[in-house]
Amino acid sequence: MDLAQGVQIVSFAVLSVMMIGAALGVVLFSNVVYSAFLLGGVFISIAGMYILLNGDFVAAAQVLIYVGAVNVLILFAIMLVNKREDYQPMAKHWIRQGATALVCAGIFTLLSTMVLITPWSIAPNPVPGQNSTVQIGQHFFNDFLLPFEVASLLLLIAMIGAIVLARREYIPDEQLPDLTKQTGLTLPERPRELLNPQRK
Numbered sequence: 544m545d546l547a548q549g550v551q552i553v554s555f556a557v558l559s560v561m562m563i564g565a566a567l568g569v570v571l572f573s574n575v576v577y578s579a580f581l582l583g584g585v586f587i588s589i590a591g592m593y594i595l596l597n598g599d600f601v602a603a604a605q606v607l608i609y610v611g612a613v614n615v616l617i618l619f620a621i622m623l624v625n626k627r628e629d630y631q632p633m634a635k636h637w638i639r640q641g642a643t644a645l646v647c648a649g650i651f652t653l654l655s656t657m658v659l660i661t662p663w664s665i666a667p668n669p670v671p672g673q674n675s676t677v678q679i680g681q682h683f684f685n686d687f688l689l690p691f692e693v694a695s696l697l698l699l700i701a702m703i704g705a706i707v708l709a710r711r712e713y714i715p716d717e718q719l720p721d722l723t724k725q726t727g728l729t730l731p732e733r734p735r736e737l738l739n740p741q742r743k
Contacts, residue, residue, distance in 0.1 A: 551595055554591070554595060555595060558588045558591045558592055559588075561588045562584075562588035562592075565581045565582070565584035565588065566581075566585050568581040568584075569581045569582050569585065575621050576618070576621055576622065579617050579618045579621055580618075582617070583614040586605060586606070586609040586614060587606065587610060589605055589609075590602040590603075590605040590610075593605060612698065613698075616698065616701065616702055616705075619702065619705065619706075620702075620705040623705060623706060623708075
């Protein structure tokens with residue numbers, strides 16, 4: 544084992560521990576803000592895995608899109624819409640916990656099966672001159688241009704909607720305009736002493 548392979552093994556171990564720890568923190572922390580920050584740590588760890596697999600473009604897209612856009616959008620939505628309410632225990636909460644555990648076990652089994660049956664052999668002589676960034680850019684701007692733009696539009700709509708919904712919660716009642724009063728084009732009332740100037 545040479546030095547480069549040893550560095551890759553150590554980096555893989557560190558990224559794996561960081562990813563698993565951050566993912567457990569996302570699930571186990573009761574504070575949603577901390578969970579959102581740890582979700583960013585999970586995304587960064589995945590980007591590190593992509594770098595170890597020589598997927599430079601996918602790693603950069605992981606950091607830019609998931610950490611820089613999706614995770615920041617989640618943080619804005621949590622901080623703007625989050626209400627300070629006391630924790631109230633739910634009746635028969637064990638049913639939801641059992642259903643959640645069952646779904647998680649099914650997803651874990653599915654992913655484990657996929658990892659075991661997938662052939663992970665690497666081509667001994669990769670073809671030189673193939674750049675993944677150029678190929679992905681050609682597919683994005685030729686074949687998948689419309690879905691790409693629709694996804695960005697949906698993210699923008701979700702962000703604007705979260706800001707509008709959170710803004711309504713913080714507008715005080717005193718600043719709202721009184722709709723019962725007519726504030727249109729009205730003339731001021733004439734003083735009563737000018738109606739009859741000869742009367743003293």
